[in-house]
Structure formats: structure tokens, C-alpha cells
Amino acid sequence: MKRVAAVVLSLTLFASSALAMAANAAQRVPEFAMKAVYLYNFAQLTNWPPRGEASDEPFNVCVFGGDEVFHALEALEGRKVNGHPLHSLQIEDAVAVRQCHLLFLGEDAGRRGRRLLDGLGDASILTVTDDPSLADSVAVSLVVTEGKRLAFDIKLGLAKGRNLALSSKLLRLANRVIVE
């Protein structure tokens, strides 16, 4: 009986959501733009250890191997993150990575991306990726759920190791939180 009800319910839900999706398809936000917004939100909900920077110094969001996300981030240029204007930049090597607050490794990062990560040491940089192969070595990894929704997993141990404090609000919204 319950099963029948569930089937009926899911059928109606499917029908209505299919209609809604058709209606929303035109104005649907592109995935990379959404990822850029997510990066901005992560920055908002994370506390960095004080570095003694002046407030007009930028908050650097570095992108490696994700051109589309980088371009999408340009739309958020200048927005305040903890009082500092957001600035996005593409980096190519481990030297440039030192100035980053947040490092996004795109799907194209590949092996070079892993090398970049290895060279970070314990620098206070929030690492984010959407490359499943790098997921186990970054603090926040973007995933797409079964419901085609963009979600994220958090490895709390990695964040703590870099002296980053993630807001409980962020943790609550995470798809998975791995404490170790």
C-alpha cells in the first residue's frame, strides 16, 4: 500500500518537476557560474588566521585549470570577502600560489594540480576542486548529486591542518563532512 502511494507520489512529482524544469531551462544558471558563486560563499563562510593585511589588499581567489570558472569569477570581482575586495587570478606555478587565500583546481588540473597541492605545505589556503581524482586531498570538493544538484563534501581535518575555521552553517549545508 505504502509502495503504491509512493509510486503515485513520485509520478506526480516527476510530472510537475518535469514541467518546472522545462519552464526554468531557459534561465538556468550555467554550472560554472554556480561554481563561482559557491567559491564566493565558501570564502564568506571561512575564517582565515589573521595575516595583518590592510583592508584594501585584495582577497585572492586563484584558479588553476578551470578557465570557465575563472571567467565566471570575474563577475564577482570586487565583492567584499571579510572586508577585502575579491580578486581572481589564474596561476600556473607553485610560486604564485603563495598569495592565494582560496585555490580552485579545475577539471583540467590533472597531475600538475596534485603537484601544486603537494607544494602547499601547511599554508592557510582553502583548497577546492571539482576534479574527482583530487577530491581526497582538498578541503572542499564539489560534487554533483544524483538529483543533478551541485553539492560539496568537506574534509574537516584538511581544513584544520591549514588553520582554517569553517562556519557551522557551511558544515550544515555540506553533502558529506569527513571529520578525519
Added chain:
Amino acid sequence: MSGWALWFRHRPIPAKLKLITHLLVLLALLPIISINIGYEYLSVRDSMRSEAEVRANIIRENVAAATAFGDRESADETLSSLRASPNVIQAVLLLRDGTPLARFSVGGEPERWMEIPNRTDQTILGWNRILVARSVYLKESRVGWLMIETSMKPLHDRLLLYALVSLVAVLISIALTSMLSRRLTHGITTPLSDLMDLARHVTDHQDYSPPLRVSDSQDEIGGLSRAFDTMLAAIRERDARLSQIAYCDSLTGLANRHAFMERLQQSVDQARRSGKSCCLMFLDLDHFKFVNDTYGHAVGDALLREVARRLKNVMRNDDFIGRLGGDEFAIIIENAADGAGLAIASGKLVRSLSEPMRIEECDVQIGASIGFGRCPDDADKVSELMRMADVAMYAAKKGGKNRFRAYSPDLEQDERRS
């Protein structure tokens, strides 16, 4: 005068007093109650308002991150915590571009919103709803828009309860003042209605005797009561004076004709009833006209007074003497059974009146002719008796004056003959 004023005028005093006290109670309580209800309304409304605002602020804090990430599930979850607040009707969370992210409504179905405000933080107070609209911020950046609508039903329930309690309080006060005013009214109206009854009694029974009860209180009612008493006393005094004027001959102090006739009727009635006899004696002065014409009216009047004095001297105390007019006097002698006694009395009278009198430096001598008839021996009607006494008196006058005659039927024949 308006209808109400007229109506009020014709109410009895207790009803008037009762109405006035009730009106006073209402007048005193009405401002207090309205001020209390107004104050209660404002303070409860303000506390509900701030409660709703605090609630909205908490929700917007909790929902901020989910809004930023567009996380519908989490936002729904946060909004559904509103279920714990019983007065929340509905809530909606909009993204920056206006698309709804999450909704909550207590009945499941979304209701019509009280109004859709522009996108500024505000609280709108309606008659039965409060709408709180707040921006949702993640850090400094605005990520969404939250509206929560709360019912004002508890406020109305509370006001209703308050009004009911006030009504009960008013009823109790009216009942208490009713009891109090009944006692008060009793103290005021009972003496008044007593006085009214007394006035009716006086009017109906012409009874001017002093009332048994006179209120001894020092207030207006006591004063009215005493004034009424004084008025009755004045009426009694006037009546006494009037009856003296009506029954007394002012010159001699003897009974006048009217009083004498009343008394004669009584005596005749009594004689007829009890079988005891009475005698009517007519007495006419001889030469009075001469004295009056010679010495003047003043001497004539003094003479009449002297005659009255002598008559009183000679007669017994229970004989009734009256002056019928001019120089005519009459006497009723009760229990006059035997003619001999009457003859003696008549002789005494004739002698006494023929003795000279000194009146205002004048020596005057007159005489008297007396005739009498007896009841019931001669007649048992007043008119008959009067006529017989008159006949007897004329017979005495004719017989040479200064003498007396008892009535006998022969006298009538003599008169007819002459």
C-alpha cells in the same frame, strides 16, 4: 423638554436615584476600562510585533547560508522550524532575483498574503496579521528576502477575555451599588411616602389632628415633616377661630342663633329618645328700644352684655343660653320635669332683669317678658316648640310685661280672638 427628560421626570424617586447611581458607576468605570483595554491592546500588540521580528531575525540568520547556496532542502528545513510558533501563518524565502526558494504555510496550502511590500526591511501591522519582511544577508552581501506572516488572534482573544472580565466587573459594581442605593433610597423615600400618606389621610378624612410620627432627622425631609406638622397646627387653630365666629354672638359671648338652634335640635332629639323633658324659654326685653333710642347704641350694647351676665348668674351651669337677635334671648333648660321649678326660675329671671342697672353713668331700668314651652309635654318638634314659646312670650307681653307665662293651648285661642 425631550422625551427622555420627561420620562425621567415622571419616574418615582427610588427609580431616579437608582438610575443616577448606575449611570455614575458606568461613567466612572467606562474611561478606566477603555484606557485599560487600549493600553492592553497596544502593549500586547507591541510584544507580538517584537516577538515576530525576533523570530524573523533568527530565521534569516539560520537560512542565510542555505540561501546563498540555493539549497532548497536546507532552507525548507529551516522554515519548517516555524511550526513550533503557533501563530505563524505562512512564510516565504525569495532569492535575490525574486524566485522563491522555500515556503512554509501552516495549512500546507499557501494563503493570500496580507500585502506584498517593496524590498525593504519592514514590519506591517494589519488588523489581524503582522507581516515582517527582512533581507537575508550572508556576511555583508544580500542573498535573499524573507517574509513571515503572523496571526494576531491571540491579541484578539486576549482583548475579548479582557472585555468579558471588565463586563463582569461592571456588573458586580452595579450590583453592589444597587444594594447600597436601595438602603440609601429607603432612608430617603420612606419618610417622604409617610408624609404623602399623611397628607392623603388629612385630605380624605378632614382630620387635622397632630400626626403620630414626625421625622426627627435634621435634614430637608425632617424639616418638611416639621413644616407639615406646623401647618396642621395652624389649620387647627384657624378652624377653632372660625367655629367660634360661627357659633358665638360676638357682643354678649352667648351662643348665637345658629348655635342655639343646633343645640335645641339636639336637646329635643335627646328628650324624645330618653323620655326626659326639656324646656325652651323665650325672653324679650321690655323697653329696650326706648333705652337704645334714648341713650344710644353704645349703652344699648352694654345693656345687652349686662343682661347676658345676669342671665348667666341666675341660670344653672348646664342651662344653655343664647341670643337670637336684637333683644331676644332664649334658654334651654334640660331635665325640667316639673312646672313649679320652671316658674321659680322664670320669676328669678324677671326679678333679676327688672332691677335697675347703672350703665355708663346712666341709671337704666328695663323688664323682661318670658314665655316657655315644654318638650315633649307641649310639643316634640323644634318648630312647634319654638312657636309655642313665642306664643307664651307674647301672652306675657300682652299681660302687662315684666312677667312670665307657660304655654297652654288656651293662649292660642286668646291670640286668635284678639
